[in-house]
Amino acid sequence: MTDWLSGILFILGAALALLAGVGVLRMPDVFTRMQASTKASTLGLGCLLVGLAIQHPEGSFVVRAASIAAFMMLTSAVAAHVIARAAALGGAPLWQGTLIDERPSETPARDDVSDQ
Amino acid sequence: MNITFAVTLTTLAFAAVLAFIRVVRGPTLPDRVIAIDLMGVLMVCLLVVAGASTGEQAFLDVAIVIALISFVGTVAYARYVEREHS
Numbered sequence: 740m741t742d743w744l745s746g747i748l749f750i751l752g753a754a755l756a757l758l759a760g761v762g763v764l765r766m767p768d769v770f771t772r773m774q775a776s777t778k779a780s781t782l783g784l785g786c787l788l789v790g791l792a793i794q795h796p797e798g799s800f801v802v803r804a805a806s807i808a809a810f811m812m813l814t815s816a817v818a819a820h821v822i823a824r825a826a827a828l829g830g831a832p833l834w835q836g837t838l839i840d841e842r843p844s845e846t847p848a849r850d851d852v853s854d855q
Numbered sequence: 856m857n858i859t860f861a862v863t864l865t866t867l868a869f870a871a872v873l874a875f876i877r878v879v880r881g882p883t884l885p886d887r888v889i890a891i892d893l894m895g896v897l898m899v900c901l902l903v904v905a906g907a908s909t910g911e912q913a914f915l916d917v918a919i920v921i922a923l924i925s926f927v928g929t930v931a932y933a934r935y936v937e938r939e940h941s
Contacts, residue, residue, distance in 0.1 A: 746859040749904065753866035756900055760870030763877050763893055769885045772877070776893040779870070779900070787863075787900055791907045791915075800906075803915040807899070807922060814926040818892060821933040826885035828937055 741793050748790030755783035767834040769826045773819055780815040784808070860908040864901065871897045884939070888932045895925030 755778060762775025788804040795801075827842055874897065877890040899918045906914030 742856055745907075746856065749859055749863045749907070752900065753863040753870075753904075756897055757866050757870045757873075759893060760873035760897070763890055764873045769883065769889065772886060773889050776874075776889050776896075779893060780896040784896060784900055784903070787903045787907075791903055794907055795910065799912055800915070803912065803919065804903075807903070807915065807919055810919070810922055811896070811899070814922070815896075818926055818929040818933075821930055822885055822888055822892070822936075825933040825936040826883075829883075829885070829939070831883055831885055 741796075745790040745794040748786045748793065752783045752786030752790065755779060755786065759783060768837075769831045770823060771834065773823060777815050777819050780811050784811055857908075860904060863904050864908075867897055867901050867904065871901075884936050888929065888936065891932070892925065892929045895921065895928070899925070 759776050759779030762778070763772050766772040766775050785808055788808045792801045792804045830842075833840060871894055874890045874893045878887050878894070881887040881890060899922050902914045902918035902921065906912065906918070
């Protein structure tokens with residue numbers, strides 16, 4: 740039973756990580772790519788760590804898994820914010836279908852992204 | 856259970872390959888930084904699965920250290936990008 744549960748969680752986490760990879764490759768601009776990649780660090784790694792804790796229910800494994808999960812939840816948000824700020828200040832081009840651009844108007848906006 | 860670990864490790868490695876294609880192709884520097892950050896996360900995932908399949912706790916310690924270093928590296932890259940444009 741625990742083997743089944745942890746196996747399903749491992750497959751689910753790997754599938755979410757693969758989705759993040761596909762999203763980073765296929766999304767049209769920096770900000771959409773970033774929202775795809777932060778799924779892997781929270782949801783995908785979270786599923787893998789829960790599967791690990793179910794499969795090895797000893798204290799040393801569970802403490803390490805919980806510390807990795809807490810640290811990644813804290814830092815992935817900060818890292819995504821810092822990269823998004825740097826990209827926005829640097830005038831990263833937006834996708835053509837973007838509806839709202841709240842950046843100051845001197846930065847070049849709504850340029851077509853050449854590499855999809 | 857061995858098949859599960861094989862499928863999981865292969866899928867994670869394939870996701871890392873996709874992220875690496877974005878590192879090579881990425882039109883701007885923030886694209887590359889995001890893809891490198893994703894590769895660090897995928898490396899942590901690989902180490903967690905390796906620790907689960909072998910039952911070795913050292914893999915999890917390595918995963919903690921790589922998560923720490925990857926965060927510091929991402930913040931340093933972001934500062935560099937910001938300074939380059941100002």
